[in-house]
Amino acid sequence: MSARKAEPVGRMNETAWCPGCGNHAILKTLDAAVAEAGLDRRKLMLVSGIGQAAKLPHYTDANVFNGLHGRALPAATGIKLANHELEVIITSGDGDMYGEGGNHFLHAIRRNIGVKCFVHDNQVYGLTKGQASPTSELGFVTKIQTHGVVSVPVSPLALAIVENATFVARSSAVVPEHLQKMMVAAIRHKGFALLDILQPCVTFNKVNTWQWYKQRVKELPAGYDPANRALALETALKWGEEIPIGIIYRAERKTFEEQQPALAKGPLALTYGK
Amino acid sequence: MDTNIRICGEAGQGVQTTGDLLTHALAAAGLHVCATQGYMSRIRGGVNSFDVRIGDAEVLGARVPAELLVVFTREALDNCRSSVAEGGLVLFDGQADDGVIALEMAKAAAAAGGSALMANAVAAGAVYALLGLDLGSLRAALSKQFAKKDESVARTNIACAEKGAELVAARRGAVKCPKPGQPFGAVVSGSETVGLAAAVAGVKVVSSYPMTPSTGVFTWLAGAADRYGIVVEQAEDEIAAINMVCGATYAGVPAMTTTSGGGFALMAEGLSLAGMCELPAVILLSQRPAPATGLPTRTGQEDLLFAAHAGHGEFPRAIFAPGSLAQAYDLTRRAFETAHRWQTPAMILIDQFLADLQRNVAPMDETLRPIDRGLLDVPPADYRRYAVTKNGVSPRAIPGAGPFVITDSDEHTADGHLTEDLAVRVEQQDKRLRKCKGMLAEFLLPEFYPAPAAEVLACWGSTWGPCREAVDLLRAAGRDVCMLHFGQVWPIDGRRVKPMVAGRKVTMVEGNATAQLGSVLKGAGALGRFKAILRYDGLPFTGPEIAERAAGRVKS
Numbered sequence: 001m002s003a004r005k006a007e008p009v010g011r012m013n014e015t016a017w018c019p020g021c022g023n024h025a026i027l028k029t030l031d032a033a034v035a036e037a038g039l040d041r042r043k044l045m046l047v048s049g050i051g052q053a054a055k056l057p058h059y060t061d062a063n064v065f066n067g068l069h070g071r072a073l074p075a076a077t078g079i080k081l082a083n084h085e086l087e088v089i090i091t092s093g094d095g096d097m098y099g100e101g102g103n104h105f106l107h108a109i110r111r112n113i114g115v116k117c118f119v120h121d122n123q124v125y126g127l128t129k130g131q132a133s134p135t136s137e138l139g140f141v142t143k144i145q146t147h148g149v150v151s152v153p154v155s156p157l158a159l160a161i162v163e164n165a166t167f168v169a170r171s172s173a174v175v176p177e178h179l180q181k182m183m184v185a186a187i188r189h190k191g192f193a194l195l196d197i198l199q200p201c202v203t204f205n206k207v208n209t210w211q212w213y214k215q216r217v218k219e220l221p222a223g224y225d226p227a228n229r230a231l232a233l234e235t236a237l238k239w240g241e242e243i244p245i246g247i248i249y250r251a252e253r254k255t256f257e258e259q260q261p262a263l264a265k266g267p268l269a270l271t272y273g274k
Numbered sequence: 275m276d277t278n279i280r281i282c283g284e285a286g287q288g289v290q291t292t293g294d295l296l297t298h299a300l301a302a303a304g305l306h307v308c309a310t311q312g313y314m315s316r317i318r319g320g321v322n323s324f325d326v327r328i329g330d331a332e333v334l335g336a337r338v339p340a341e342l343l344v345v346f347t348r349e350a351l352d353n354c355r356s357s358v359a360e361g362g363l364v365l366f367d368g369q370a371d372d373g374v375i376a377l378e379m380a381k382a383a384a385a386a387g388g389s390a391l392m393a394n395a396v397a398a399g400a401v402y403a404l405l406g407l408d409l410g411s412l413r414a415a416l417s418k419q420f421a422k423k424d425e426s427v428a429r430t431n432i433a434c435a436e437k438g439a440e441l442v443a444a445r446r447g448a449v450k451c452p453k454p455g456q457p458f459g460a461v462v463s464g465s466e467t468v469g470l471a472a473a474v475a476g477v478k479v480v481s482s483y484p485m486t487p488s489t490g491v492f493t494w495l496a497g498a499a500d501r502y503g504i505v506v507e508q509a510e511d512e513i514a515a516i517n518m519v520c521g522a523t524y525a526g527v528p529a530m531t532t533t534s535g536g537g538f539a540l541m542a543e544g545l546s547l548a549g550m551c552e553l554p555a556v557i558l559l560s561q562r563p564a565p566a567t568g569l570p571t572r573t574g575q576e577d578l579l580f581a582a583h584a585g586h587g588e589f590p591r592a593i594f595a596p597g598s599l600a601q602a603y604d605l606t607r608r609a610f611e612t613a614h615r616w617q618t619p620a621m622i623l624i625d626q627f628l629a630d631l632q633r634n635v636a637p638m639d640e641t642l643r644p645i646d647r648g649l650l651d652v653p654p655a656d657y658r659r660y661a662v663t664k665n666g667v668s669p670r671a672i673p674g675a676g677p678f679v680i681t682d683s684d685e686h687t688a689d690g691h692l693t694e695d696l697a698v699r700v701e702q703q704d705k706r707l708r709k710c711k712g713m714l715a716e717f718l719l720p721e722f723y724p725a726p727a728a729e730v731l732a733c734w735g736s737t738w739g740p741c742r743e744a745v746d747l748l749r750a751a752g753r754d755v756c757m758l759h760f761g762q763v764w765p766i767d768g769r770r771v772k773p774m775v776a777g778r779k780v781t782m783v784e785g786n787a788t789a790q791l792g793s794v795l796k797g798a799g800a801l802g803r804f805k806a807i808l809r810y811d812g813l814p815f816t817g818p819e820i821a822e823r824a825a826g827r828v829k830s
Contacts, residue, residue, distance in 0.1 A: 007656060008655050008656055008657075008677055008678070009656075009657065009658060009659075009677060009678050009680060009689045009690070009691075010678070012691050012692075042674060042675070042676060042678075043673075043674050045525075045673055045674075047521075050683070055692070058680075058682070058691050058692060061678065062678065063673035063674070063678050063679050063680065064678070064679075064680040064681060064682065064690065064691075065521065065524055065551075065681055066681065066682040066683060066684065066692065067517065067520065067521075067547060067551075067683050068517065068543055068544065068547050068683055071513065071514075071517040071544070071547075073514075074481075074509065074513070074514035074515075074517035074518045074521065075517045075518070075520055075521035075524075076521060077507075077514075077518050077521060078479060078481070078517065078518035078519060078520060078521025078522035078523075078524075078525070078529065079521040079522065079524060079525040079673075080521075081479050081505050081507070081518070081521075081522055082478065082479060082521070082522040082523075082524075082525035082526055082527040082529070083525045083526060083672070083673070083674055085674060086525065086673060086674050103510050103511055103513075103514070104510060104513075104514055106510070107509075107510035107514070260505050261499075261500055262478070262499060262500070262503045262504055262505045263505065265503075267674075268478040268479070268503070268505070268526075268527045269478075269525050269526030269527050269672055269674070270526075270674075272476065272478065272526070272527060272644060272647065273476065273644040
């Protein structure tokens with residue numbers, strides 16, 4: 001114990017994820033994206049809620065705030081306001097972000113707070129063992145939704161575009177190279193970035209499998225204009241035999257932190273008492 | 275000697291404007307002023323009241339009889355007439371009647387060249403004349419109020435005030451007025467005081483969702499944000515508000531949220547997060563009657579037990595309940611200091627009565643004096659956020675400067691990583707709860723007024739003023755009675771409180787139906803049997819009421 005204590009704190013050695021889970025690929029890709037973007041790990045701030053995806057911050061080298069279910073966004077907002085020099089990235093699941101945290105999702109987008117929101121979207125609840133998530137498809141049968149899901153799934157990307165999000169992208173754990181590109185682009189974006197990451201759940205989602213996603217995800221065509229909001233909305237709503245991936249919408253707007261006079265002299269946490 | 279002036283009318287008619295004007299002007303005239311408000315939960319209509327009680331010595335609360343009632347509507351007249359003191363007068367924007375002086379305020383304002391809005395200045399001028407006061411301080415208050423507008427605005431308002439005085443000149447001095455002394459201090463409200471103390475203590479992030487009666491503090495901080503370098507954000511809900519506070523404190527700045535009972539209920543999970551992650555979150559909880567929406571704009575002291583027990587699981591917390599404005603200033607700072615020293619949440623409990631209470635008091639220090647955050651200067655390379663220590667407080671570092679700062683709402687190792695190692699669980703829970711001992715040692719002892727006596731009226735928070743007045747009244751009548759006021763209501767060091775009350779006849783005086791502090795004191799082993807004077811109709815205690823009930827003339 002004492003020998004171990006002399007070492008700096010780093011990542012946990014073992015994950016709590018099933019073999020074959022999409023989270024493994026997302027973690028590996030995140031590490032690669034952080035390296036590619038040249039981020040200083042000491043300033044890397046990973047924030048999450050609760051769920052299997054929300055455990056990711058423990059499995060890499062970063063500062064970690066693993067808070068409450070659904071509350072990653074407000075916690076990340078508070079952190080960014082206290083120290084806007086931190087690179088704040090959220091890694092959480094679809095239930096965390098679009099279900100329990102839905103209200104925060106709407107309002108973080110309005111603020112355009114400079115946090116990057118990576119949503120592991122596997123269309124099912126994993127940690128609580130297989131109930132429907134807000135993105136589960138109609139008819140998806142679970143032990144709770146015994147006759148199949150009857151509520152229509154949310155369209156997070158369309159929602160974000162309607163809400164005037166400034167960076168809206170989709171990728172998938174099944175295409176790691178593309179995912180890495182999207183992560184780097186999101187990190188480099190100034191303001192709020194939503195990256196919805198389609199991800200298989202090998203244990204509880206027998207419909208949206210590795211194969212299922214692989215057959216459907218399709219990169220946006222060359223010449224696609226992410227500044228075209230109407231086109232972006234149309235693209236974001238595409239779902240079915242073909243699922244578009246890439247930067248679907250991008251716009252420029254002042255960030256929340258840029259508009260706070262109190263932050264003009266530098267991060268509050270670092271200028272405190274000076 | 276003191277005189278009570280009550281202004282009543284519909285919301286939107288200028289009850290508050292007139293009241294505020296008189297409060298500031300009469301304070302500038304050299305009187306001790308205590309202003310209290312009662313209003314209905316609506317933007318317009320209903321019957322709102324604003325009491326300005328003036329004295330030649332400190333005035334600490336409200337009382338029911340009013341020597342002068344100013345009413346803007348017939349409904350307000352019917353509603354409030356019974357509260358006019360014997361021999362008192364009514365100033366009514368309507369028909370004259372026995373004891374009622376008619377004053378058509380809008381018409382008078384027009385005659386003085388003003389608009390209908392300036393009826394408030396007419397009313398204030400008339401009040402001054404009835405009190406037999408020189409208009410100088412009223413003119414000065416109007417000039418100050420409109421200093422930022424065109425000079426003609428103040429001039430017209432002053433003309434309106436003069437017109438009001440002129441129209442009741444025949445009754446000049448008809449209402450007895452305490453003798454003014456040297457003007458002193460500044461008029462401040464409870465909300466303003468808490469806001470100022472938080473800003474001075476170095477709060478840097480404030481995120482709240484508006485909820486009466488906590489909005490005053492939130493609003494004051496928003497107005498002071500640029501001056502003190504604070505980010506003030508209106509969160510989408512109270513859950514967001516407390517989680518933003520948790521995030522901001524983790525990242526290294528003092529942060530606070532302001533709320534009332536229903537909003538605080540939504541914060542319970544976030545409060546528990548602050549307990550688990552050992553974050554110095556500060557919550558201003560301004561109480562109103564409940565359950566549920568209750569009486570949104572009225573006052574009460576019903577959330578002590580809720581504040582003490584909110585949040586799942588067991589974790590340390592401190593709760594302060596200021597009585598006076600000076601104490602509101604001191605204890606707000608103390609809440610921030612305690613939260614940071616022990617790395618755990620602290621709360622400030624006020625209520626509508628104290629939030630809206632205005633008095634002229636000694637000026638408060640507005641200089642920024644940031645509290646010590648208790649951070650390591652240079653965290654070691656092998657830094658561990660939740661290192662096990664003797665007093666339960668782990669050395670604190672913030673992210674970005676060096677070693678990783680890892681925190682988790684799950685049970686965690688000293689590293690901060692989640693764990694299901696049950697031995698570690700016990701070790702960490704013991705560590706967190708060890709802070710209770712140190713916090714208890716810092717317990718703010720309750721204070722006697724004026725000195726220990728055979729009978730004790732024990733109270734907490736805003737009941738301080740009315741209770742103190744009651745003690746003065748009872749002692750003047752020969753009773754051997756004192757007040758024992760608790761400025762800290764959690765945790766209570768029963769071992770130190772017990773000898774203070776032992777052998778005395780204790781009556782709890784609380785703004786709730788179940789004597790919540792009484793049960794806390796019992797639980798802490800400080801108190802055995804006690805009597806209680808309780809009030810939970812949404813209105814604040816008054817000194818005479820407590821005195822009367824304590825004297826046994828009215829059943830409690």
